[in-house]
Amino acid sequence: MGEKVFMQGNMALAEAAIRAGCKYYFGYPITPASEILEYYAEKMPEENGVFVQAETEVSASNMIAGVAAAGKRAMMATSGPGISLGAEAISFMCAAQLPAVLVNVMRPGPGDGDIVACQGDYFQAVKGAGHGDYNTIVLAPYSAQEMVDFAFEAFELAEKYRNPVMILSDGGLAKMMESVELPDRITPDIQFPWALTGAKNRSANVITTCAKSPKQWEEYNLVLQEKFKKMKDAEQKWESYKTEDADVIVVAFGISARIALSAVKMARENNMKVGMIRPITLWPFPEKAFKGLEDKYFFVTELNAGQMVEDVRLSVKDKEKVSFYGRLGGMTPTPKELYEKLIELYKEHKLDANI
């Protein structure tokens, strides 16, 4: 059975990844993700695993591609600037159909930015930081427990689809300490017929992302697109809270959802019919969560200038009913601040509440 411990978000993720059988870690120091790197550095010798502190995130992410090509579980954790550097390898792994897990512990940008909680890398994660037509499943935890659960799930999804998966955390969740239940460790039973292991008793396996003709490359792209469509149909995940009777539905992911939930509860205590949708997969975006909610107003809150709000607008019929409130640069709103924004929304649209 599992083990209950009090752990920091970053470390919970690292421990869970080890328990999920990921024994290959490549990374580069960057705040606020470094505890994952340090945790692996400490644990890999006793686990008989591999830890390499790479010269750059460019190199680390391509090392992951190498391990993935050998058919083994590999991970890299970094922050937004590191994902910018590793983006070429994300594009490459999608094209080469290599499963691996990348973690972005978001910090405020653009540029060097700061090292606290922020959600400004939503576009980078969801729309793709690298080149070409590709998608990666993006999981957005909102607790240390989800860091643990998603570490396991990320590898399973990556291998199911032969595609990299990203866990999109942030400087707040990463540093927060919470009680988590750690599952028992597993030895993943993975034997991939496509893996590079040496051409013994089979013909040679070749992994390439080089087109030999436009026709062939279009056909290959269509194979990838078919796969992305399957992900889109099957892997949308979200959590809904009191949406059915709601006038207004707050939409928030990750650490914003924690603040937003407090604001929603304050609103309910004051007879405002406010619900919440928390997207868990950011790609595929859980557009199914918005079905049947055509008459509602949506209030999107993020720690950025308005990124996920675009996907919310794409998921509803009436874009005019979607509003946004965000804070930038590592500032976070208080629940009361969000609650007051909800009151403004109620007044603006003359919604029925005794306020």
Next chain:
Amino acid sequence: MKVVYKRPELLTDAHFSYCGGCGHGIINKLLAEIIEEEKLSEKAILVWPIGCSVYADQNFKVDSICALHGRAPSVGTGLKRALPENAVIVYQGDGDLVSEGMAEIMHAAIRGEKFSVIFVNNAIFGMTGGQMAPTTLLGQETTTSPYGRKVETSGYPVKMAELISNVQGCYFSERVYVNNPKNIMNAKKAIRKAIQYQMEGKGLSFVEVVSQCPTGWGVKPLDSLKMVETEMSKEYPLGVFKDMGVNGN
């Protein structure tokens, strides 16, 4: 009749995609022969670069991956760390290794990664159409040094075999040519040695193969063979720059 020469079994029937007179075909063939002779066909994993050998995966009956530009040593690191018993052979050109991937190759050597590197130096970007490389000779005309490479703007050619030999994690470094039968035989010996060292668990083994590029140099194939001796050898002399020997570690 006794067979004295044959096409390596490990090569497929596909034609090499190189230009006439190019050295890559010779180097690829040597590699296939060595893998076969060393009985490593079931253990070899080739890491191809972005450059003229980008399609070489279709020529070999061994496992292979084509890495992103410059990143073959990183992919090689991942593969070799995951599969320490296998023979990981990283093949790169000068644009790939010296320009885009200088950090990756140097740090692979710094870490003493236990794979072999075949570095093909033809002093030019071949696949993209003959642009200047960090290895382009002074005065050499290319599409991006149309008035000849100048020190003032582009610095000096990089001598990789010498440079990498100074890194402690580099176990073996030699420069060879493939412009005549004698040099080709010596090149084969060097590549074989590099792979043997890897199988003995030694550190990074590096062979710089100075290769002719008649298309990129704008000369006839026969003249390109001569230019290896008359031009390239001045900047890139033959030599073993490091060999820690069978008893090193």
